[in-house]
Amino acid sequence: MKFFNFHLMPYRHADLDAIEKHGTAWVTYSNRDYDPEKGAELYHEYLDQMELADRLGFDGVCLNEHHQTAYGMMPIPGVLAGALARSVKRAKLAILGRALPLLNNPLVVAEEYAMLDNLTRGRFIAGFVRGIGAEYHAMGINPAHSQERYAEAHDMIIRAWTEPGPFQYVGKHYHFNYVNTWPRPYQKPHPPIWIPSQGSSSTIRWAAQMKYTYAQTLAPIAVVAKFFQLYRDEVAKAGYAASADQLAWSNTIYVAETDAQAIREAKPHMEALANKLLKMSTEMLLPPGYSNIDSIKRIRAAKVTGKVQTCEDLIRAGVIIMGSPNTVREKLAEYQDLAGFNTSLTKTQFGTLPDDMTRANMQAIAQEILPHFRDRLPQGKRQAAAE
Amino acid sequence: VKKILSIITLAATAASVAIAAPGAGAATPVDLHHVNLKNRTTTAKLIWQPRGYDPHLHKWLHRIDVPTLLVWGDDDRLFPKDYAFAYQRLIPGSKVTIIPECGHLPQAEQRQAFVAALEGFFDTMKVAA
Numbered sequence: 001m002k003f004f005n006f007h008l009m010p011y012r013h014a015d016l017d018a019i020e021k022h023g024t025a026w027v028t029y030s031n032r033d034y035d036p037e038k039g040a041e042l043y044h045e046y047l048d049q050m051e052l053a054d055r056l057g058f059d060g061v062c063l064n065e066h067h068q069t070a071y072g073m074m075p076i077p078g079v080l081a082g083a084l085a086r087s088v089k090r091a092k093l094a095i096l097g098r099a100l101p102l103l104n105n106p107l108v109v110a111e112e113y114a115m116l117d118n119l120t121r122g123r124f125i126a127g128f129v130r131g132i133g134a135e136y137h138a139m140g141i142n143p144a145h146s147q148e149r150y151a152e153a154h155d156m157i158i159r160a161w162t163e164p165g166p167f168q169y170v171g172k173h174y175h176f177n178y179v180n181t182w183p184r185p186y187q188k189p190h191p192p193i194w195i196p197s198q199g200s201s202s203t204i205r206w207a208a209q210m211k212y213t214y215a216q217t218l219a220p221i222a223v224v225a226k227f228f229q230l231y232r233d234e235v236a237k238a239g240y241a242a243s244a245d246q247l248a249w250s251n252t253i254y255v256a257e258t259d260a261q262a263i264r265e266a267k268p269h270m271e272a273l274a275n276k277l278l279k280m281s282t283e284m285l286l287p288p289g290y291s292n293i294d295s296i297k298r299i300r301a302a303k304v305t306g307k308v309q310t311c312e313d314l315i316r317a318g319v320i321i322m323g324s325p326n327t328v329r330e331k332l333a334e335y336q337d338l339a340g341f342n343t344s345l346t347k348t349q350f351g352t353l354p355d356d357m358t359r360a361n362m363q364a365i366a367q368e369i370l371p372h373f374r375d376r377l378p379q380g381k382r383q384a385a386a387e
Numbered sequence: 388v389k390k391i392l393s394i395i396t397l398a399a400t401a402a403s404v405a406i407a408a409p410g411a412g413a414a415t416p417v418d419l420h421h422v423n424l425k426n427r428t429t430t431a432k433l434i435w436q437p438r439g440y441d442p443h444l445h446k447w448l449h450r451i452d453v454p455t456l457l458v459w460g461d462d463d464r465l466f467p468k469d470y471a472f473a474y475q476r477l478i479p480g481s482k483v484t485i486i487p488e489c490g491h492l493p494q495a496e497q498r499q500a501f502v503a504a505l506e507g508f509f510d511t512m513k514v515a516a
Binding site for chain 2: 288289293296
């Protein structure tokens with residue numbers, strides 16, 4: 001299994017009581033709560049953690065993109081990727097962002113990603129996302145145009161990377177007389193493309209057809225297994241052989257000496273993430289037009305509620321893995337076989353987890369978990385789909 | 388002279404898509420939930436940014452030269468009724484009807500009062516004709 005250190009870079013000094021009172025840490029939660037001196041410290045703390053992940057033997061590091069929120073301090077992930085491009089020496093560098101529809105000129109992503117691919121001499125992984133609903137409030141972009149803009153921007157970027165320029169691009173939302181991106185990407189034909197999603201079936205199908213890596217965000221493992229099976233079914237229909245590396249599960253892992261100790265230490269920090277930093281209203285998460293009508297009906301039928309989730313709930317549901325080294329190894333192996341993924345996007349820092357605990361967690365994962373999974377592939381019937 | 392009737396309810400766009408929805412009594416049963424979701428999507432497409440208003444509208448409203456009735460919900464929290472009176476000042480000869488106990492969608496929330504307001508308006512026009 002491949003391990004990526006996935007960082008959300010939360011503003012972990014946020015006033016959680018104020019967020020609770022306000023109802024959300026997104027869009028309308030005032031940036032008065034942001035202290036630049038503390039924030040500057042955090043940027044360096046988190047970048048140091050990414051560099052540590054590289055030295056500890058993680059296969060890669062992942063950045064993220066969200067706007068106007070204490071949940072994550074990475075509205076422009078390329079800035080941090082630029083900082084890491086020279087200090088992360090060995091590991092891959094992934095941006096699990098650029099929310100393409102938010103941009104009025106998505107060609108800047110073709111440029112930015114090509115630069116990062118050159119800087120890292122081909123260690124870059126290119127993520128393309130739509131951004132969550134809240135982004136459409138934050139950036140003033142029409143959510144009802146999101147899917148069209150995403151499709152156009154994606155096609156334009158791939159063409160900019162693979163067709164010699166200059167050429168003209170004429171779309172419904174974007175129009176350029178001269179597409180002639182300098183530099184061209186380092187990798188051929190372009191960096192690997194990863195598609196993170198909350199589990200939209202149309203996105204999963206599309207990623208499978210395009211041979212892109214599909215990354216499942218925060219979800220119970222049983223649901224993850226279902227989505228990954230859909231991906232494998234689509235791969236089978238498309239008639240090609242997919243690697244289990246193309247399925248990436250975004251999780252959280254915390255390792256301590258015993259299960260009880262792990263939960264005791266991680267609980268307040270994990271619950272700050274789940275119940276404070278992640279919380280938002282349905283109107284914010286799913287603005288009209290963001291999802292197609294069938295998806296909205298499914299989401300409503302599923303009765304997704306904002307009920308408080310304890311650390312123990314999340315462990316039981318297989319959203320996160322926490323415990324002694326032995327427990328974490330057992331659970332991860334069980335989940336790998338159940339869902340058939342071979343890439344783990346692991347948050348080692350989460351919520352308000354401080355630096356010393358994060359680094360101890362990373363050390364423990366590197367020593368106690370990584371070596372046991374280095375050559376381990378998903379086992380059982382699920383693997384057959386990759387044949 | 389055939390007069391064209393212009394009716395501006397609070398959010399003309401939202402209202403018009405709502406009115407366009409097939410009503411009760413149609414031959415096939417209507418999935419109102421589905422219609423509602425479609426309305427929301429269309430409304431977002433039309434009014435997301437700027438959010439629900441046209442910053443240039445005040446320059447154009449004076450050009451409306453047909454009988455105009457502004458129907459507005461008393462408790463509209465999306466576009467408070469002050470807008471109705473602002474429109475009235477800008478549209479020559481226009482009238483305002485405020486519907487009590489009503490939010491943003493008079494035609495859906497207070498259908499009878501909405502229809503009564505329309506009928507009253509038509510009657511005054513018949514008299515005038």
